[in-house]
Amino acid sequence: MEKLQNGYLFPEIEMRTMAHIETYPDAKLISLGIGDTTQPLPQIVASAMAKHSWGLSTVEGYFGYGPEQGTKALRQAIVDKLYGGLGIKETEIFISDGAQSDISRVQMLLGPNMTIAVQDPSFPAYIDTGVIMGQTGCIEEATGKYGKIEYMECNAENGFFPDLSRTSRTDIIFFCSPNNPTGNAASREQLKQLVEFAKKNGSIIIYDAAYSAFISDDSPRSIFEIPGAEEVAIEISSFSKFAGFTGVRLGWTVVPEELLFSNGVPVMKDFNRIVTTCFNGASNIAQAGGLACLSPDGYQGICQLVGYYKENAKIMMETFSSLGFTTYGGQNSPYVWVHFPGNKSWDIFDEILEKSHIITIPGSGFGPGGEGFIRVSSFGHREDIIEASKRLMNLLQ
Amino acid sequence: MEKLQNGYLFPEIEMRTMAHIETYPDAKLISLGIGDTTQPLPQIVASAMAKHSWGLSTVEGYFGYGPEQGTKALRQAIVDKLYGGLGIKETEIFISDGAQSDISRVQMLLGPNMTIAVQDPSFPAYIDTGVIMGQTGCIEEATGKYGKIEYMECNAENGFFPDLSRTSRTDIIFFCSPNNPTGNAASREQLKQLVEFAKKNGSIIIYDAAYSAFISDDSPRSIFEIPGAEEVAIEISSFSKFAGFTGVRLGWTVVPEELLFSNGVPVMKDFNRIVTTCFNGASNIAQAGGLACLSPDGYQGICQLVGYYKENAKIMMETFSSLGFTTYGGQNSPYVWVHFPGNKSWDIFDEILEKSHIITIPGSGFGPGGEGFIRVSSFGHREDIIEASKRLMNLLQ
Numbered sequence: 001m002e003k004l005q006n007g008y009l010f011p012e013i014e015m016r017t018m019a020h021i022e023t024y025p026d027a028k029l030i031s032l033g034i035g036d037t038t039q040p041l042p043q044i045v046a047s048a049m050a051k052h053s054w055g056l057s058t059v060e061g062y063f064g065y066g067p068e069q070g071t072k073a074l075r076q077a078i079v080d081k082l083y084g085g086l087g088i089k090e091t092e093i094f095i096s097d098g099a100q101s102d103i104s105r106v107q108m109l110l111g112p113n114m115t116i117a118v119q120d121p122s123f124p125a126y127i128d129t130g131v132i133m134g135q136t137g138c139i140e141e142a143t144g145k146y147g148k149i150e151y152m153e154c155n156a157e158n159g160f161f162p163d164l165s166r167t168s169r170t171d172i173i174f175f176c177s178p179n180n181p182t183g184n185a186a187s188r189e190q191l192k193q194l195v196e197f198a199k200k201n202g203s204i205i206i207y208d209a210a211y212s213a214f215i216s217d218d219s220p221r222s223i224f225e226i227p228g229a230e231e232v233a234i235e236i237s238s239f240s241k242f243a244g245f246t247g248v249r250l251g252w253t254v255v256p257e258e259l260l261f262s263n264g265v266p267v268m269k270d271f272n273r274i275v276t277t278c279f280n281g282a283s284n285i286a287q288a289g290g291l292a293c294l295s296p297d298g299y300q301g302i303c304q305l306v307g308y309y310k311e312n313a314k315i316m317m318e319t320f321s322s323l324g325f326t327t328y329g330g331q332n333s334p335y336v337w338v339h340f341p342g343n344k345s346w347d348i349f350d351e352i353l354e355k356s357h358i359i360t361i362p363g364s365g366f367g368p369g370g371e372g373f374i375r376v377s378s379f380g381h382r383e384d385i386i387e388a389s390k391r392l393m394n395l396l397q
Numbered sequence: 398m399e400k401l402q403n404g405y406l407f408p409e410i411e412m413r414t415m416a417h418i419e420t421y422p423d424a425k426l427i428s429l430g431i432g433d434t435t436q437p438l439p440q441i442v443a444s445a446m447a448k449h450s451w452g453l454s455t456v457e458g459y460f461g462y463g464p465e466q467g468t469k470a471l472r473q474a475i476v477d478k479l480y481g482g483l484g485i486k487e488t489e490i491f492i493s494d495g496a497q498s499d500i501s502r503v504q505m506l507l508g509p510n511m512t513i514a515v516q517d518p519s520f521p522a523y524i525d526t527g528v529i530m531g532q533t534g535c536i537e538e539a540t541g542k543y544g545k546i547e548y549m550e551c552n553a554e555n556g557f558f559p560d561l562s563r564t565s566r567t568d569i570i571f572f573c574s575p576n577n578p579t580g581n582a583a584s585r586e587q588l589k590q591l592v593e594f595a596k597k598n599g600s601i602i603i604y605d606a607a608y609s610a611f612i613s614d615d616s617p618r619s620i621f622e623i624p625g626a627e628e629v630a631i632e633i634s635s636f637s638k639f640a641g642f643t644g645v646r647l648g649w650t651v652v653p654e655e656l657l658f659s660n661g662v663p664v665m666k667d668f669n670r671i672v673t674t675c676f677n678g679a680s681n682i683a684q685a686g687g688l689a690c691l692s693p694d695g696y697q698g699i700c701q702l703v704g705y706y707k708e709n710a711k712i713m714m715e716t717f718s719s720l721g722f723t724t725y726g727g728q729n730s731p732y733v734w735v736h737f738p739g740n741k742s743w744d745i746f747d748e749i750l751e752k753s754h755i756i757t758i759p760g761s762g763f764g765p766g767g768e769g770f771i772r773v774s775s776f777g778h779r780e781d782i783i784e785a786s787k788r789l790m791n792l793l794q
Contacts, residue, residue: 001667036461046454050447057443064433064643104675246461247681278501283680284644
């Protein structure tokens with residue numbers, strides 16, 4: 001624990017925000033920071049959860065412990081709706097209380113002696129859970145990088161896909177697409193290369209697909225669209241951004257039967273043991289909501305939600321573009337990744353907060369490769385996005 | 398992972414049960430096995446969750462991410478209702494999705510280099526998460542014990558409290574009271590000795606109080622009733638058995654400010670980092686339900702639920718006593734611990750399942766000290782408990 005850098009990114013932002021509120025108690029703060037959903041759930045989804053909740057006060061509607069891996073109905077619905085034709089089985093789906101919890105459970109599965117690779121920049125939980133598990137060395141002040149981690153540079157020059165010919169072999173490769181924070185979705189060709197690379201090296205890919213619902217083009221929504229991925233990949237996903245379940249808490253992880261440790265033990269067997277020992281299942285109310293999301297009407301409702309946020313992202317991209325900034329992401333992702341060449345991310349963060357009362361995320365919080373960028377989230381009410389756009393036009397033009 | 402014994406206890410029971418159902422498809426199976434609540438929630442609690450769920454489909458009732466540590470309202474309500482006068486602060490309460498998840502998060506906090514002590518018998522998750530984290534040696538076939546774990550014998554002879562004068566010093570002491578499986582609640586005098594022992598040795602007690610609501614006598618309901626415990630103990634607790642939330646998923650962990658690692662770092666600071674990195678908060682619907690449980694009417698409702706199960710426990714105790722068996726627990730706990738001298742636990746389990754179609758838990762599944770016992774759960778509908786009692790009278794008289 002001592003190796004961990006002072007603040008986990010989000011609590012640090014929270015602290016600076018609280019200080020700002022104290023200084024400007026009357027300012028109307030707009031958050032384009034932490035990717036937190038803001039729009040009400042479709043009624044069909046809320047109603048399914050309300051009905052389930054109320055049922056718990058009746059003899060016939062009461063349920064105690066469910067399977068730690070989630071209800072069969074929800075696991076099957078995920079297969080049918082989201083993995084159709086990919087050969088994924090219901091038994092390979094493990095329902096969770098969200099992707100963040102499953103990242104740490106996957107880390108418990110893997111243990112301290114694994115070497116890991118991460119995209120740079122990347123979502124901090126991969127590295128931070130690695131540090132907590134003891135997989136890494138100490139942080140080097142000069143580079144801002146932890147020892148024993150392979151940082152795979154992802155930047156505009158390489159199309160946000162690492163140069164695998166220069167990437168060292170590791171046991172584990174964390175890969176997030178559409179990426180948080182850059183907003184870039186890897187292409188089918190790129191993911192084929194990644195799967196090939198993992199196969200050659202005997203590595204396991206931990207594929208974070210939490211934002212896959214935001215993909216607009218023909219980029220794969222699942223690593224399992226790539227033939228052979230079932231032998232090298234685990235996929236972690238979530239209802240949080242897909243269905244506005246950030247506070248309801250529901251996610252899932254796919255561990256294919258074909259994925260084996262080097263000693264021949266199926267990874268699925270050990271992950272099942274982790275899930276049954278370290279977890280007792282997601283809330284059955286949340287699971288009832290998840291099932292409703294995957295019904296025809298529910299799915300239509302959550303696709304509309306995703307569409308709403310994508311429209312917000314478009315407004316933000318246009319705002320920064322019209323100001324002459326280069327932006328990435330936003331097309332296949334709720335995040336817009338804005339370049340401020342020659343500037344420090346935290347300085348940009350502080351200036352935008354100080355002068356426009358808008359919270360963003362400093363790119364350097366996602367790793368040294370994020371320096372000079374800020375991440376702008378499109379989660380918000382439309383009127384706030386439009387207001388933020390106006391304030392940014394005033395500040396940055 | 399390879400060190401772990403073949404089956405986690407509960408999945409093993411599940412497997413044998415499924416095989417039994419195949420052989421006797423028409424038998425009416427009664428479960429006195431896994432401690433799974435069966436009685437409907439108080440309407441006030443279900444209604445609070447239904448209202449919260451429905452609210453999520455409205456602009457004013459929608460919530461995204463909440464604090465990872467839980468809502469301030471719920472943390473404060475737990476302090477007021479359950480820790481009144483003990484000096485526990487709201488900021489020392491961390492809301493979780495249940496005790497089992499928090500046991501593994503506490504293990505992540507502690508890391509692989511800790512030595513641990515457990516009561517024998519004890520709830521398997523302490524040892525199993527310790528094995529997963531790499532804190533233990535391999536299992537020794539002859540004794541059924543893992544290397545590097547201090548097993549603290551708890552049996553009828555020592556009043557189910559370990560002889561601390563013969564207990565080796567460890568970094569961590571897992572202690573569960575009222576105990577699962579023996580049903581015994583430690584007395585104030587015993588807990589004073591335990592706190593004293595931990596202080597002398599610089600150990601941390603992980604106190605599992607998941608069954609404290611079942612205490613009928615003046616045994617402490619919290620380790621923090623013992624002066625000085627705040628310097629040596631973490632308490633893990635849950636709404637599961639207390640309020641019938643086994644499927645809803647809600648719990649909490651108390652980490653006092655005064656508890657420090659040997660290097661002076663507050664344990665609370667590091668646990669907060671674990672919670673914010675490896676968890677994203679309990680479902681906000683479940684938290685709304687938890688808050689309702691602690692309202693005056695809600696609390697009355699859940700106390701009635703606990704009373705119902707305690708009456709079941711009394712029926713079970715009387716059943717076995719009238720058959721001439723010695724029983725423990727049941728007074729301060731939903732579990733009755735029944736002795737079958739000279740028998741193997743799994744044989745008793747198999748015989749009762751085979752001939753009476755009743756699921757129990759073999760005591761040896763809780764450690765070598767549980768051999769010769771079965772654990773009988775009082776969670777069930779009254780008519781099933783009475784029917785089980787009749788069948789057991791037929792089988793065992």
